[in-house]
Amino acid sequence: MAATVTAIGTRRGTEPPTVRAAIDGFLAAPRNNRSPNTARAYGNTLGRVAAHLGDDRLLAEVTEDQIHDALKALWGESAPGTWNRNRGIVASWLTWCATRPRWDCPAMPTMAERQRENKDSTQAMDxxxxxxxxxxxxxxxxxxxxxxxxxxxxxxxxxxxxxxxxxxxxxxxxxxxxxxxxxxxxxxxxxxxxxxxxxxxxxxxxxxxxxxxxxxxxxxxxxxxxxxxxxxxxxxxxxxxxxxxxxxxxxxxxxxxxxxxxxxxxxxxxxxxxxxxxxxxxxxxxxxxxxxxxxxxxxxxxxxxxxxxxxxxx
Structure with a gap:
């Protein structure tokens, strides 16, 4: 009898995904098709998050507090625009993970709020x-x-x-x-x-x-x-x-x-x-x-x- 291959998280009893597997699945999903520039930015941001959380760690073991800690450690001292951009990428990933059948994953922590970006009328350099x-x-x-x-x-x-x-x-x-x-x-x-x-x-x-x-x-x-x-x-x-x-x-x-x-x-x-x-x-x-x-x-x-x-x- 020919063997069958079942995607991660699509059947009861399947091993839950690791952080790295969940990120790879998100980046490869057809609905998440992006330009090369955007895809690279997403990969870089989520790669840094994975390294902080642990690539081989089960996604189900990651808590909201740990997501918040990762964001603060990686971009807590960055400008509001940089914080918001990377926060948005992580939020998109977690939202996608939450739609996968029988995946347990953390949500975006409520304390990791978007930061206000003040408009600067002096942006033009001399x-x-x-x-x-x-x-x-x-x-x-x-x-x-x-x-x-x-x-x-x-x-x-x-x-x-x-x-x-x-x-x-x-x-x-x-x-x-x-x-x-x-x-x-x-x-x-x-x-x-x-x-x-x-x-x-x-x-x-x-x-x-x-x-x-x-x-x-x-x-x-x-x-x-x-x-x-x-x-x-x-x-x-x-x-x-x-x-x-x-x-x-x-x-x-x-x-x-x-x-x-x-x-x-x-x-x-x-x-x-x-x-x-x-x-x-x-x-x-x-x-x-x-x-x-x-x-x-x-x-x-x-x-x-x-x-x-x-x-x-x-």
Whole structure:
């Protein structure tokens, strides 16, 4: 008689899933199909939670307090936006687990609440500040290239980190990226990015554009997709978290999204039409673009001079 295979948790008597098995099931579920960027973010977040709780621990043994402890230990000191993003991923996983037949699992702890994200009207950075950061000799070429590219392409960080060397059209200074929802679009960069990119990719023809500092250990390597590993060096694709930490370190607490915000603000101040801004950034509506094109402080200061008394002639 042929043997039958039954999925975890679908029949009474089946062994309950471990934390790692429950995460793998969630990430692989068809209903949870996501873009590569989002899938990687989910995998990274839940991988860290699994390491904290114990990969081989039974999910049914995990308590709400332990979920809360994991969230606090991993992201308790992070900015509200980072806390909310990772909390949301964990909540999605636990909600999915609760729908599985005969799975016992914890719920999202009520004390692990979303944090208030204060809107900051000073998000746009000064052009001079960005230029100085991208020219500092004490900062690695990889970081300076990433920052300049984010600014000149007006793109999301996750999309640029997803690029491979073979995706680049160096001659025409452009590349195809995958947007939220899976849509593909072109991004373009200027002279400053082109100079840095040429040095960064020198001698390379394939693999992730932005690589990690070191080769990963065996366990981390076994959990990394083949497309995220550089065949020549063995290093992996640079993570969003690493890029975020480095930018915050060198910029005095700024966040990577401010480069995109600054790019669109500066272009709007220069009189670039909204339709062109939408084509460059990938925004689908004027409403979603509007918060990026609020004039910066430099523009406000310039027009304020119009209110001063005219300079005397003589």
């Amino acid at each position: 052009r001079g500040e960005i230029d100085r950061l991208c020219k500092r000799s004490d900062i690695a070429l990889r970081e300076r290239t990433l920052w300049r590219m984010l600014y000149e392409t007006s793109s999301r960080t996750s999309a640029i980190l997803e690029l491979n060397v073979e995706d680049l059209d160096m001659t025409n200074r452009r590349a195809k990226i995958r947007q939220k929802g899976g849509e593909v679009m072109w991004v373009a960069w200027g002279t400053d990015t082109a100079r840095l990119l040429g040095r960064l990719v020198s001698g390379r023809s394939s693999g992730p554009l932005f690589l990690s500092d070191l080769r990963p250990g065996p366990q981390r390597l076994s959990q990394t997709a083949a497309g995220d590993i550089d065949e020549v060096t063995g290093r992996t694709r640079m993570s969003y978290d690493r890029a975020r930490v480095l930018f915050g370190k060198y910029s005095g607490g700024r966040n990577l999204h401010q480069l995109r915000h600054s790019s669109l603000t500066h272009l709007a101040e220069a009189g670039v039409p909204s339709t062109v801004l939408m084509a460059k950034s990938g925004h689908k509506s004027l409403h979603s673009l509007q918060r990026y094109v609020k004039p910066g402080l430099a523009a406000v200061q310039e027009v304020t001079e119009l209110l001063s008394s005219p300079a005397r002639k003589g």
